[in-house]
Amino acid sequence: MQREALSKGFVYTLLIIGGLLMILPFVWMISTSLKAPNEVMIMPPKWIPDIFHWDNYVTAWTMAPFARYTLNSLVVVIASTIGELITTILAAYAFSRINFYGRDIAFAVLLGTMMVPGEVLLIPNFVTLANLGWIDQYEALIIPWLASIFSIFLLRQFFLSIPKELSFAAKIDGCSDFRFLWSIMVPLAKPALITIALLKAIGSWNAFLWPLIVTSSENMRTLPVGLTSFSTDAGTMYELLMAASTMIILPMIILYIILQKYIIEGVARAGIKG
């Protein structure tokens, strides 16, 4: 009994330490966002500013066209998430249910591409898009991200766990492949699909490097790129940068809190026979 309590105490202590470590940067971000410029860099660091500078948020928002950035980010996130869901559903169905020549090899090759580091592809992708004339357009921000091998893999595993007889039964009932996919498979795969959509939305919302490279005009920038407005030749305005960052991550945190039970269910269930 005592040993159990002891080991439980140990586990909780570890979890609390882990949790604190995870939350520390966020606390620091919020703290900095409320400081006066001269408090940001002082040693020893100050966790709680003397005066809470809420006006930092207003200044940050108005310093750059953040409304435009937000619009761009929303367009990119929504379009690439919907697009990825469509490609993922279709590809996962094909790789799990349709017997076509070379299917398994094609799938192995796709998985293989996951091992190529994304940075390697930056330049070739940029050149391709430049030749298509898409640089500094929504196309450049969206189209390269319409498919994800990882999502296809995740959903394929989920589809494989759905018994084959279900598709036989549907076939006998007079249900076409597409109809079966749409009215049986997709509803069943809801947890996996929500996971995929959420991971995509977060990734896309936070994407920095790619939008930075393919956009040049103010009008096409997304929120993370917009944060660079606070870094100038004269230095970085950390308090404003942090205020803007806080505003940017807020929607994702809220989204995650609402949907987190699906994420965990989706990741845990993929690959396990349901």
Added chain:
Amino acid sequence: MEVQMKDVTMQFNNITAVDRMNVTIEDGELVSMLGPSGCGKSTTLFMLAGLYKPTAGEIFFGDRLVNKIEPEHREIGMVFQNYALYPHLSVLKNIMFPLKMRKVSKGEAEELAREMAKLVQIDHLLDRKPGQLSGGQQQRVAIARALVKKPKILLLDEPLSNLDARLRLEMREEIRRIQQEVKITTIFVTHDQEEAMSISDKILLMKDGKFQQFCPPQEMYDHPENEFVASFLGSPPINLFPASLMDNLKDVSISGTNDVITLSSPLKEGMDPARQVTLGIRPEDFYIETDEKKQGILGKTIMVERIGRDNLLNVEVQNKTVRAIVSPDLRIERGDVVKLGILPERAHLFAVHTGENLLDSKLR
């Protein structure tokens, strides 16, 4: 609807799963496809359903050649081993699904679905999801879904194997009742001989993809075409003795013993009788022979077990155990030497190499 298979063959890569099947199933019959696992019975069913396309041969429903017809146009209903209900739809929606696919109006579909639910006695569960039902209830839903579009043929793939013993008994009677109520040609796959014997009009027995025998259960039990059929049906199984046929083609001498049995049925005509044969006797076709002058198989009793109103004897003959079900009127103890007589016309004789039944029984 009548179902006819002509030389139907199915090959997967190099494996022949079903080999030249020729069977005609009459309208309204309940037929069990029986055989050990991997004998091709489910494959045959899937070909009838149109889920597999036969490599060769023709399948007719009535006089319509259906080889190239897709499952949804074959007018069939099918029930799968794992029921294959749509987990996210309610029972009612599951039953309505085939009608929805046929663009039946919602009101009419619901009415038909409720009617069908009543037939299979699940009309009180319509709002539940399949996950909230017991195995037997799920099975009923699956049957209702298969029947709701009024198919001409009902196909069931091992429908009872996921149920516990008591429920299995109940459901097989249910299937029989429903089948007779809607008078639908029904084909039923099972590996359980008792199940097949109890509910079917006819049994189609298969082994290694090959047709063995197709006839009513009792006939198959009494007059097996070959040794495999004889040993597959019956529990406890038939006793088989290596034996040789004597020159007079009437007497059979059991190898390793002095026992000789005179056959009461004639050999089939035109058959070149192999001399090396297997004598097959079902446990219930033995009796205890007390007349010293009469024929029988001598052996030492190694176990006596009372089963219901009969006694099951285990008798050792030539180091092999022979099972006999006999009347308990004669008291037999463990260790007694008994002579097992054979009821007239109950002996089966099979050729050693082909397994073929050599005797001409009266029925044929």
